[in-house]
Amino acid sequence: MNGENRIADFQNSVPPAVVDSVRSASRAKVVSRLRQVKAAGDDWSAARQRAALVRQDSIDHLPELLSAFEAKAIGNGLIVHRAATAESACEQVAAIIRAATPHSALVVKGKSMVTEEIHLNKALQRKGHEVVETDLGEFVVQLDGDTPSHIVTPIIHKSRADVAKTYLAHGLPADSTEPEALAATAREHLREKFRRADVGISGANFLVAETGQIVIVENEGNNRLSTTAPDVHIVVAGIEKVIRHAADLPNLLRLLARSATGQPITVYTHLVQAPRARNELDGPRRVHVVLVDNGRTRALAGPYREILKCIRCGACLNVCPVTRAATGHAYGHVYSGPLGAVFAHAVAPDNEFTDLAHASTLCGACEEVCPVAIPIPALLERIRAESSDSAEWRAWRLLAERDQLWRATRSLLPMAAGAAGVSLAAGPRGRDFRRWWRDRS
Amino acid sequence: MTVQLMLTCLADTMRGEVGISAVRLLEATGFDVQFPPSQTCCGQPAFNAGDRGQATPVARRCSELFESGGAPVVTPSASCAAMTSHGYEELGLPPLRAQELGTWLAENAWTALASLSWKALGPVSVAFHPACHMRSLGPSRWPEILTLLPDVTICPLADAEQCCGFGGSFSHRMPGLAGSIAREKGRAFAESGAAVLLTTDLGCALHLQASGLPSVRHVAEFVAERLP
Numbered sequence: 001m002n003g004e005n006r007i008a009d010f011q012n013s014v015p016p017a018v019v020d021s022v023r024s025a026s027r028a029k030v031v032s033r034l035r036q037v038k039a040a041g042d043d044w045s046a047a048r049q050r051a052a053l054v055r056q057d058s059i060d061h062l063p064e065l066l067s068a069f070e071a072k073a074i075g076n077g078l079i080v081h082r083a084a085t086a087e088s089a090c091e092q093v094a095a096i097i098r099a100a101t102p103h104s105a106l107v108v109k110g111k112s113m114v115t116e117e118i119h120l121n122k123a124l125q126r127k128g129h130e131v132v133e134t135d136l137g138e139f140v141v142q143l144d145g146d147t148p149s150h151i152v153t154p155i156i157h158k159s160r161a162d163v164a165k166t167y168l169a170h171g172l173p174a175d176s177t178e179p180e181a182l183a184a185t186a187r188e189h190l191r192e193k194f195r196r197a198d199v200g201i202s203g204a205n206f207l208v209a210e211t212g213q214i215v216i217v218e219n220e221g222n223n224r225l226s227t228t229a230p231d232v233h234i235v236v237a238g239i240e241k242v243i244r245h246a247a248d249l250p251n252l253l254r255l256l257a258r259s260a261t262g263q264p265i266t267v268y269t270h271l272v273q274a275p276r277a278r279n280e281l282d283g284p285r286r287v288h289v290v291l292v293d294n295g296r297t298r299a300l301a302g303p304y305r306e307i308l309k310c311i312r313c314g315a316c317l318n319v320c321p322v323t324r325a326a327t328g329h330a331y332g333h334v335y336s337g338p339l340g341a342v343f344a345h346a347v348a349p350d351n352e353f354t355d356l357a358h359a360s361t362l363c364g365a366c367e368e369v370c371p372v373a374i375p376i377p378a379l380l381e382r383i384r385a386e387s388s389d390s391a392e393w394r395a396w397r398l399l400a401e402r403d404q405l406w407r408a409t410r411s412l413l414p415m416a417a418g419a420a421g422v423s424l425a426a427g428p429r430g431r432d433f434r435r436w437w438r439d440r441s
Numbered sequence: 442m443t444v445q446l447m448l449t450c451l452a453d454t455m456r457g458e459v460g461i462s463a464v465r466l467l468e469a470t471g472f473d474v475q476f477p478p479s480q481t482c483c484g485q486p487a488f489n490a491g492d493r494g495q496a497t498p499v500a501r502r503c504s505e506l507f508e509s510g511g512a513p514v515v516t517p518s519a520s521c522a523a524m525t526s527h528g529y530e531e532l533g534l535p536p537l538r539a540q541e542l543g544t545w546l547a548e549n550a551w552t553a554l555a556s557l558s559w560k561a562l563g564p565v566s567v568a569f570h571p572a573c574h575m576r577s578l579g580p581s582r583w584p585e586i587l588t589l590l591p592d593v594t595i596c597p598l599a600d601a602e603q604c605c606g607f608g609g610s611f612s613h614r615m616p617g618l619a620g621s622i623a624r625e626k627g628r629a630f631a632e633s634g635a636a637v638l639l640t641t642d643l644g645c646a647l648h649l650q651a652s653g654l655p656s657v658r659h660v661a662e663f664v665a666e667r668l669p
Contacts (some may be wrong), residue, residue: 007615007618008615321603321622324622330482358615359615360611361573361607361611362489362611364574365574365578365602369454370507380489381488385491388491392490400484403478404479410453430458430461433448435457439452
């Protein structure tokens with residue numbers, strides 16, 4: 001049993017306080033999401049179906065849409081790079097930084113899961129650059145030498161007291177655990193970094209093929225500051241982020257915000273189209289886009305391609321009973337929860353992450369909340385089907401196909417189940433149905 | 442009107458009372474019940490585990506068995522009902538579409554249900570947990586049926602739709618996780634103030650009982666006890 005599944009193993013060792021933090025924050029987000037869904041009424045289902053079609057169009061025409069985006073973006077003055085692997089992406093970002101400044105650069109970052117995926121920070125630090133996360137959650141993660149445990153709320157596994165402790169351990173003031181105080185400390189510390197930064201790096205929520213626009217949503221304002229104060233803005237984006245039409249953005253952005261944080265819309269929505277124009281007083285002078293593949297084309301060609309429709313709202317993480325019980329770190333992958341259980345396997349060249357698909361009750365809560373209607377339980381079952389062991393179920397099939405044998409061995413089944421470690425009960429068995437049925441006729 | 446009872450493998454092997462209760466409820470509301478004796482299992486355990494090779498022949502056998510009976514199939518299990526619809530489609534089999542018991546009764550015999558002189562067995566408060574598979578079948582009708590019972594108070598259950606942690610083979614492959622999830626359900630149950638936790642599926646009930654929750658019962662048993 002042990003060692004068979006990393007999520008189950010992790011769950012054995014994760015401190016209860018961490019689980020409590022994740023569980024209560026997840027529940028709060030589920031509640032706030034539901035409030036938005038109720039408010040939307042019938043529109044929610046229609047909005048979801050529209051979004052599902054848009055994202056299906058994206059994955060059905062990915063190479064064509066990426067080329068269209070690239071052409072438009074270049075026409076707007078952006079510099080576009082393609083990176084087949086994580087290593088290539090890191091190399092290209094490093095090369096852009098090298099060209100931007102001869103010395104070690106100060107790099108400020110908006111929250112970007114794809115940059116976590118490709119281990120960008122480490123790669124840049126190895127080359128002597130200073131990399132500073134400016135999203136509050138990622139800032140704390142960076143101080144701790146930790147990794148985010150959730151794709152939207154990186155420190156869902158921490159309490160405010162934990163954050164204060166982290167601050168103190170790194171020489172930052174922490175007189176109070178009030179959110180405003182904790183945020184103010186980070187702001188003061190980061191102000192100087194924004195001012196001095198040579199390069200700003202962000203992710204992207206969507207790439208619009210029709211217009212060449214890069215769409216970035218945020219609540220704190222750090223992303224905007226990170227990417228407009230420095231002279232160079234580097235966007236790192238997974239290739240699946242592309243959508244065809246700008247007109248589909250309002251629907252997608254409303255669904256994203258409501259599903260992710262229960263907001264009608266995020267505090268800021270940035271549409272990045274071009275570098276600083278001649279008559280403009282500020283903004284980056286050069287904007288680069290690094291389009292990251294890192295297994296996505298492989299996933300596109302396979303049976304789990306629908307996971308690439310994901311818009312990274314995190315609603316599935318919030319509602320998943322397994323993620324709540326074990327926390328996101330249990331998945332051992334940058335993408336956790338139901339999303340990660342499919343994505344990690346879909347992009348991996350080997351079967352390293354197959355076990356994630358088994359740590360699920362297939363309850364379907366994820367599919368229910370997914371704003372783009374990804375059939376996650378069906379995808380998980382398909383992953384299981386890839387690696388299933390017939391020996392386990394052959395005996396069961398033998399009995400189920402021979403009803404006389406089934407009837408004869410029925411009473412033994414609970415004992416056999418108990419011997420196999422099945423946690424089925426329980427109380428008194430009561431009357432046997434077949435005997436009761438036979439006796440009454 | 443005639444219906445066929447899909448007993449479910451769990452009721453067959455672990456708790457016959459659920460099947461007996463289902464028959465009594467169906468007959469009390471005017472249905473003739475047939476029980477094809479060669480039935481065994483709908484095929485879900487192997488299907489969920491990913492073993493389509495073993496699941497498909499069992500599922501096909503179940504489908505053909507009940508198809509030849511001709512009458513609608515009713516089952517006291519949301520998970521079996523969902524398997525015979527969505528699961529069978531996924532396997533490329535013609536969907537049997539067995540109806541979950543509460544949904545069948547409410548949709549086809551509401552007047553009969555409402556006009557029965559239900560027994561009052563003394564005041565009791567209950568909380569209700571719909572099995573996860575109800576998500577794909579539509580809202581459970583049992584809460585409405587429970588309102589017909591005198592002396593029964595329904596207490597709201599926090600996160601009622603959250604999974605109980607059974608997940609079929611999940612609960613024995615990963616007992617630590619399954620138990621942790623069950624205990625969460627137990628906490629919500631304790632907070633609800635209800636004396637009894639009722640659920641639509643025997644898998645949920647047995648798993649929650651095994652995880653230490655007191656007073657968990659299949660809703661069909663609870664309701665059938667109060668038949669006049």
